[in-house]
Amino acid sequence: MKDLHGSNAIVTGASRGLGVYIAKTLAGRGVNVALAARSAERLEETRRACEALGVRAVAVPVDVTSLDDLRRLTDTARRTLGPIDILVNNAGIELTASLVDHSFSQIDDIVRTNLGAPIWLTKLVLPDMIARRRGAVVQVSSLAGKAGEPYGAIYSATKAGLIGFTDSLNMELDGTGVRASAVCPGYVSEAGMWEAQGLTAPRMLKEVPPQKVADAVIKAIGGATLVPVTSGPIRPLFALADLMPGLNLWVARRLGVIEMMRGQAERLQAGADRPPVGDVAAGGADAQAAQRQ
Numbered sequence: 001m002k003d004l005h006g007s008n009a010i011v012t013g014a015s016r017g018l019g020v021y022i023a024k025t026l027a028g029r030g031v032n033v034a035l036a037a038r039s040a041e042r043l044e045e046t047r048r049a050c051e052a053l054g055v056r057a058v059a060v061p062v063d064v065t066s067l068d069d070l071r072r073l074t075d076t077a078r079r080t081l082g083p084i085d086i087l088v089n090n091a092g093i094e095l096t097a098s099l100v101d102h103s104f105s106q107i108d109d110i111v112r113t114n115l116g117a118p119i120w121l122t123k124l125v126l127p128d129m130i131a132r133r134r135g136a137v138v139q140v141s142s143l144a145g146k147a148g149e150p151y152g153a154i155y156s157a158t159k160a161g162l163i164g165f166t167d168s169l170n171m172e173l174d175g176t177g178v179r180a181s182a183v184c185p186g187y188v189s190e191a192g193m194w195e196a197q198g199l200t201a202p203r204m205l206k207e208v209p210p211q212k213v214a215d216a217v218i219k220a221i222g223g224a225t226l227v228p229v230t231s232g233p234i235r236p237l238f239a240l241a242d243l244m245p246g247l248n249l250w251v252a253r254r255l256g257v258i259e260m261m262r263g264q265a266e267r268l269q270a271g272a273d274r275p276p277v278g279d280v281a282a283g284g285a286d287a288q289a290a291q292r293q
């Protein structure tokens with residue numbers, strides 16, 4: 001989809017982090033936006049910022065893990081904006097912990113938020129898109145979906161799942177006028193969940209600003225299927241990793257990523273360095289203990 005002006009989009013995870021940049025970037029291109037997340041007040045701030053850019057914007061507080069909430073989101077979006085042309089599944093959570101320290105309910109939360117909800121929401125918007133022969137579905141995956149992130153096994157699994165989902169969906173959507181894409185950010189500075197960890201990315205994969213992710217979403221809507229968002233070219237490394245199983249582990253060791261994330265997991269587990277974002281997504285000993293079942 002090239003001409004976005006006057007289109008209607010749903011953006012999840014628009015209360016903070018990358019979702020705010022994505023929503024404002026779409027609004028800046030004349031796209032009306034339905035904004036979803038749980039925090040109503042912060043969502044309202046994003047709504048006002050988008051409206052100030054001259055588009056119609058509606059805030060719909062929802063928990064994306066609730067199918068009823070997602071139905072309410074799509075109904076409200078259609079009623080207030082019109083048919084949905086663009087879906088950006090951006091809401092996501094992570095937990096930096098070894099698999100043995102993930103509780104079963106935390107595993108369930110991460111899978112339902114990062115993978116289940118995007119699949120449900122895609123299923124809800126797709127029939128109208130196909131009927132109108134117009135639509136773009138963008139999944140905000142991660143580099144962790146291409147190369148596993150240490151101490152983020154469930155997170156990485158969900159992000160890889162989004163890439164598989166996108167790849168398969170594009171085959172059945174071939175010729176329908178609707179396209180699916182996955183955007184894969186590496187480490188993002190200034191806003192979002194990596195910034196909240198308070199760590200420094202390895203030099204080879206240094207951080208990118210959040211606007212680069214929002215620009216990648218525009219590129220995805222324009223037709224790119226898989227859009228990595230890193231500080232340098234990463235596709236040759238993807239290709240090499242496919243040819244050489246074990247390369248990801250070697251690179252992660254060499255870059256010190258395993259050590260860095262093990263240290264972070266241990267700090268969070270000990271509750272010594274609770275990150276500022278106060279939910280399960282951000283970890284922290286209290287949140288982890290509360291969730292352990």
Ligand SMILES: NC(=O)c1ccc[n+]([C@@H]2O[C@H](COP(=O)([O-])OP(=O)(O)OC[C@H]3O[C@@H](n4cnc5c(N)ncnc54)[C@H](OP(=O)(O)O)[C@@H]3O)[C@@H](O)[C@H]2O)c1
Nearest residue numbers: 013015016017018037038039063064091092188192193194
């Ligand atoms: N930041 C990075 O470096 C990075 C790198 C690669 C990929 N990503 C991906 O980018 C996306 C955005 O991440 P971010 O960095 O912006 O994280 P963030 O700052 O933690 O924001 C996450 C967003 O998701 C929403 N959300 C979480 N659980 C939800 C739920 N159950 N229902 C509704 N909304 C929910 C949050 O809103 P509420 O809490 O208000 O509900 C918030 O708006 C995620 O999919 C993440 O995996 C981020």
